[in-house]
Amino acid sequence: MQASKQKFTIHKNDSQKRYFERFLSAFFKVTTYLIIALAGYIFVNIAYNGSKALFIAEAPFINIDFLTQKPQTLHVYEPKEIYDQISQLKSAILELKTRREAIGSSDAQASREIQNNIKVLEAQVQALDQKRKADRLLYSDQQHRALAQEPDQSLYHYKNYAYSGGGVGPAIIGTCLLVLGSITIALILGVLCATYLSEYSKPGPMLQLIRLSILNLSGVPSIVFGLFGFGLFVLLFDWGVSMLAGWLTLAIMALPVIITASEESMRAIPKGFREGSLALGASKWTAIRTNVLPYALPGILTSSIMGIARVAGETAPIMFTAAYALRDRLPWEGLENGSDFFFQGVMALPYHIYVVSSKIPQNEYTRNMQYGAALVFLIIVGFFALSSILLRAKIRKRYKW
Amino acid sequence: MKRYFHDELEQLRSSLILIGEKAAHAGRLAIDGYLENDLEKTEAAIALDDEIDALEVEIDRACVRYITLRSPVSTDVRLIFVAIKASHDLERAGDEAHNIAKRTRNILLRDSKTLCTESIAEMSQIAFSMMQDAITCFLDEDCEMAKRIIARDEEVDKINKENFLRLASKDASQNQDNSTQIETIFISKSIERIADHAKNLAEEVIYLLEGDLDSI
Amino acid sequence: MHTTESSETLNTIIEVKDFNFAYGESQALFDIDIDIKEKEVTAFIGPSGCGKSTFLRCFNRMNDLIDIARIKSGSININGINIYDDSVDVIELRKHVGMVFQKSNPFPKSIYENIAYGLRIQGVKDKSKLDQVVEECLRGAAIWDEVKDRLHDSALGMSGGQQQRLCIARALAVKPKILLMDEPCSALDPIATAKVEELIHELKKDYTIIIVTHNMQQAARVSDKTAFFYLGKLIEFDQTDHIFMQPSNPQTEAYVSGRFG
Numbered sequence: 086m087q088a089s090k091q092k093f094t095i096h097k098n099d100s101q102k103r104y105f106e107r108f109l110s111a112f113f114k115v116t117t118y119l120i121i122a123l124a125g126y127i128f129v130n131i132a133y134n135g136s137k138a139l140f141i142a143e144a145p146f147i148n149i150d151f152l153t154q155k156p157q158t159l160h161v162y163e164p165k166e167i168y169d170q171i172s173q174l175k176s177a178i179l180e181l182k183t184r185r186e187a188i189g190s191s192d193a194q195a196s197r198e199i200q201n202n203i204k205v206l207e208a209q210v211q212a213l214d215q216k217r218k219a220d221r222l223l224y225s226d227q228q229h230r231a232l233a234q235e236p237d238q239s240l241y242h243y244k245n246y247a248y249s250g251g252g253v254g255p256a257i258i259g260t261c262l263l264v265l266g267s268i269t270i271a272l273i274l275g276v277l278c279a280t281y282l283s284e285y286s287k288p289g290p291m292l293q294l295i296r297l298s299i300l301n302l303s304g305v306p307s308i309v310f311g312l313f314g315f316g317l318f319v320l321l322f323d324w325g326v327s328m329l330a331g332w333l334t335l336a337i338m339a340l341p342v343i344i345t346a347s348e349e350s351m352r353a354i355p356k357g358f359r360e361g362s363l364a365l366g367a368s369k370w371t372a373i374r375t376n377v378l379p380y381a382l383p384g385i386l387t388s389s390i391m392g393i394a395r396v397a398g399e400t401a402p403i404m405f406t407a408a409y410a411l412r413d414r415l416p417w418e419g420l421e422n423g424s425d426f427f428f429q430g431v432m433a434l435p436y437h438i439y440v441v442s443s444k445i446p447q448n449e450y451t452r453n454m455q456y457g458a459a460l461v462f463l464i465i466v467g468f469f470a471l472s473s474i475l476l477r478a479k480i481r482k483r484y485k486w
Numbered sequence: 487m488k489r490y491f492h493d494e495l496e497q498l499r500s501s502l503i504l505i506g507e508k509a510a511h512a513g514r515l516a517i518d519g520y521l522e523n524d525l526e527k528t529e530a531a532i533a534l535d536d537e538i539d540a541l542e543v544e545i546d547r548a549c550v551r552y553i554t555l556r557s558p559v560s561t562d563v564r565l566i567f568v569a570i571k572a573s574h575d576l577e578r579a580g581d582e583a584h585n586i587a588k589r590t591r592n593i594l595l596r597d598s599k600t601l602c603t604e605s606i607a608e609m610s611q612i613a614f615s616m617m618q619d620a621i622t623c624f625l626d627e628d629c630e631m632a633k634r635i636i637a638r639d640e641e642v643d644k645i646n647k648e649n650f651l652r653l654a655s656k657d658a659s660q661n662q663d664n665s666t667q668i669e670t671i672f673i674s675k676s677i678e679r680i681a682d683h684a685k686n687l688a689e690e691v692i693y694l695l696e697g698d699l700d701s702i
Numbered sequence: 703m704h705t706t707e708s709s710e711t712l713n714t715i716i717e718v719k720d721f722n723f724a725y726g727e728s729q730a731l732f733d734i735d736i737d738i739k740e741k742e743v744t745a746f747i748g749p750s751g752c753g754k755s756t757f758l759r760c761f762n763r764m765n766d767l768i769d770i771a772r773i774k775s776g777s778i779n780i781n782g783i784n785i786y787d788d789s790v791d792v793i794e795l796r797k798h799v800g801m802v803f804q805k806s807n808p809f810p811k812s813i814y815e816n817i818a819y820g821l822r823i824q825g826v827k828d829k830s831k832l833d834q835v836v837e838e839c840l841r842g843a844a845i846w847d848e849v850k851d852r853l854h855d856s857a858l859g860m861s862g863g864q865q866q867r868l869c870i871a872r873a874l875a876v877k878p879k880i881l882l883m884d885e886p887c888s889a890l891d892p893i894a895t896a897k898v899e900e901l902i903h904e905l906k907k908d909y910t911i912i913i914v915t916h917n918m919q920q921a922a923r924v925s926d927k928t929a930f931f932y933l934g935k936l937i938e939f940d941q942t943d944h945i946f947m948q949p950s951n952p953q954t955e956a957y958v959s960g961r962f963g
Contacts, residue, residue, distance in 0.1 A: 287769055357807030361869070364764065365820040365876055366797035375823065376809060485856070486810035487896055490903050491923065554946045555922040 138457025157226035157251030162241035225250035249450040259431030267335035275343030283351040303341035308401040315405035326430040331407025339392035350384020386477040400435040408436040506621040512583040517610040531587035538580035545573040579683040582676040616684035635688035642681040649674040715740035721776035745925035753934040762799040800878035804885040806865040808857035820876040843871035863894020883913040
């Protein structure tokens with residue numbers, strides 16, 4: 086074989102290829118940062134708006150009422166004078182705006198004048214609004230009932246808004262219970278299934294069928310799960326709207342993700358561990374129990390994080406099966422016997438956000454509640470995920486391989 | 487780290503020393519038989535030759551086995567190489583001792599007296615000391631001693647030439663039958679050959695210690 | 703002079719008769735007939751794909767793990783019992799026939815737990831007994847001095863050679879009669895290899911050892927008897943001296959002299 090007669094050129098030259106490479110790497114970078122910026126914007130927006138409901142100016146800085154009370158009607162007392170003034174100014178602005186539109190583009194000078202007027206008026210409205218916010222009185226149901234005497238109707242403009250007061254306490258509890266229960270069930274069933282698939286199953290048409298079914302399950306829309314749960318657990322089994330129905334429906338939703346991730350983590354364990362174990366005279370189950378499952382635990386916990394992510398935020402499955410829009414009792418109150426705990430419905434945060442966002446008229450007060458609930462929800466899901474991650478880190482240290 | 491089969495090398499060394507000692511012993515017996523006109527010692531020298539031959543075959547077999555099964559390198563393979571060559575040289579030296587003894591027996595049976603005892607004694611003294619030293623410097627791994635042995639070979643060659651001239655001259659053949667002179671010439675040659683083998687041995691020791699094939 | 707111990711004085715521990723083995727439709731071993739004597743080291747050599755590893759794994763039925771593997775005919779008798787008989791409990795068999803794998807696979811537990819594993823799964827809980835067995839096995843595998851101060855450290859922190867000797871110690875813990883070694887040194891450097899070979903030389907006083915190796919020099923150094931396999935057939939089986947110095951079969955001659963292929 087003859088040596089190549091090519092010239093030994095290895096110096097850089099300004100070729101198109103280099104610029105293209107640089108452009109590509111910049112492109113990837115920019116796209117990624119855009120996505121992160123978008124995610125950041127969403128979180129920041131929710132955090133900013135939600136913090137108005139969640140955090141208060143004085144110690145202990147967190148609105149405990151918001152976290153513990155159930156949703157109540159908000160009674161708003163706006164200072165009448167200011168309120169009326171604002172209404173007047175607003176109608177004046179509206180008039181000017183109509184007039185400006187009527188003039189259109191024919192008389193630029195007049196149009197600009199009207200524009201200036203509008204601006205002045207708007208500034209006034211702003212100033213008054215500030216004052217209004219400072220002077221108004223807000224009471225939730227509880228507080229309102231506790232008032233010795235209602236504020237003077239002549240001084241204040243009274244309105245009440247449903248669902249805009251109180252807090253999301255029962256919803257938080259309900260969501261936590263639903264997530265914990267469904268993930269527990271899903272983990273148990275999922276790990277059993279993953280063990281079968283990775284350790285005991287033989288390749289063949291049956292296995293293909295099983296995998297196809299699991300894949301299909303993960304593609305089913307969540308509303309269909311809700312209907313399934315409704316038809317089977319609520320109606321057929323006659324459990325009614327109950328936590329158990331919610332648990333099972335959510336568990337089935339989380340199963341595909343948990344099965345797939347758990348099976349992957351079990352397959353990742355090298356064959357040598359099993360072989361070495363068997364060669365020492367262990368039975369198949371002993372080998373799996375001592376040499377595979379403990380080391381697959383971190384992967385299984387990862388799958389649980391993915392499952393929580395899937396399950397915690399779903400509204401449709403729990404809408405018909407487990408969630409109430411409003412419930413007076415907390416889950417452990419008023420139980421006749423132990424099993425009643427499982428057969429009661431609960432409030433849940435995703436459903437509550439849905440109710441608050443779409444079922445009632447929109448205004449600044451309901452907006453507070455919505456964002457507050459959303460922020461609390463994010464924090465809770467983040468908390469579940471974090472505890473799973475910490476648990477996984479601890480187990481990873483113990484069962485390192 | 488000592489491997490269990492390194493013992494086989496130690497055994498090989500012992501066998502080499504054994505064949506060396508046997509060859510030296512055979513030579514000593516033969517020459518003593520010649521110088522002292524002792525038939526018994528001569529017979530004993532003749533008998534030793536079979537043992538020496540058997541030892542050489544055993545050493546060869548062990549060497550081939552070690553090369554096949556242990557894949558030696560460096561000093562180990564040089565030891566094997568030297569063992570094969572040295573055992574051959576020692577076996578040839580044994581053969582020469584055997585020849586000396588046979589011829590001595592012939593002379594004694596014919597004349598009951600040997601000739602040239604002085605020069606033969608002088609030659610054999612040098613030759614056997616060379617042989618002994620060669621075995622010693624193999625044991626002690628002494629390169630300098632080996633080099634000195636090589637130098638002494640010339641002396642033996644010189645004495646052998648003198649013997650030849652004297653024994654082959656007209657003076658010597660006063661008797662009609664000069665078989666004894668001829669046998670003595672052969673004996674002198676045999677001793678010279680023994681010295682040659684000792685020199686070879688010394689060269690092989692140098693190769694073993696220094697690894698340079700030019701020394702052989 | 704060195705002589706190998708006369709094989710006539712030792713008992714036969716494994717008898718293989720007309721053994722045929724296949725993976726599904728493709729046959730891997732053809733009519734194997736071989737008798738292995740106890741407390742000897744037997745080496746299986748041959749080119750890649752000749753079936754030596756497959757054959758080794760038949761002795762402790764590790765091939766059962768592969769679904770399509772099946773025995774077509776013949777028998778393997780260990781101490782007189784046909785190990786492929788239906789009445790044989792595979793798990794019990796594997797306690798008597800231990801195995802060391804090509805890639806050392808220490809469990810990601812502590813050194814102590816690795817050795818104790820075989821006993822723990824049999825239900826042994828007595829700490830003093832476990833301590834005793836651990837020390838015995840680590841001494842038997844010639845790594846006691848190296849690890850006695852860090853028995854509870856992870857086994858994964860050891861070097862490759864130490865790990866392999868740990869695996870040998872682990873296999874010894876259940877007191878097998880036969881030790882199967884599948885290319886135990888192929889991943890080790892020369893010094894670690896030498897240590898394992900010395901270990902094998904020591905162990906053969908008490909255990910029957912069968913070693914598969916593609917390193918012929920290793921087979922020559924370590925074994926008393928050597929079997930040469932090619933394409934699933936046993937070509938020649940004889941004392942190691944004969945196989946390497948005067949093989950009877952020309953194929954064997956070609957293989958050991960490197961003229962094969």
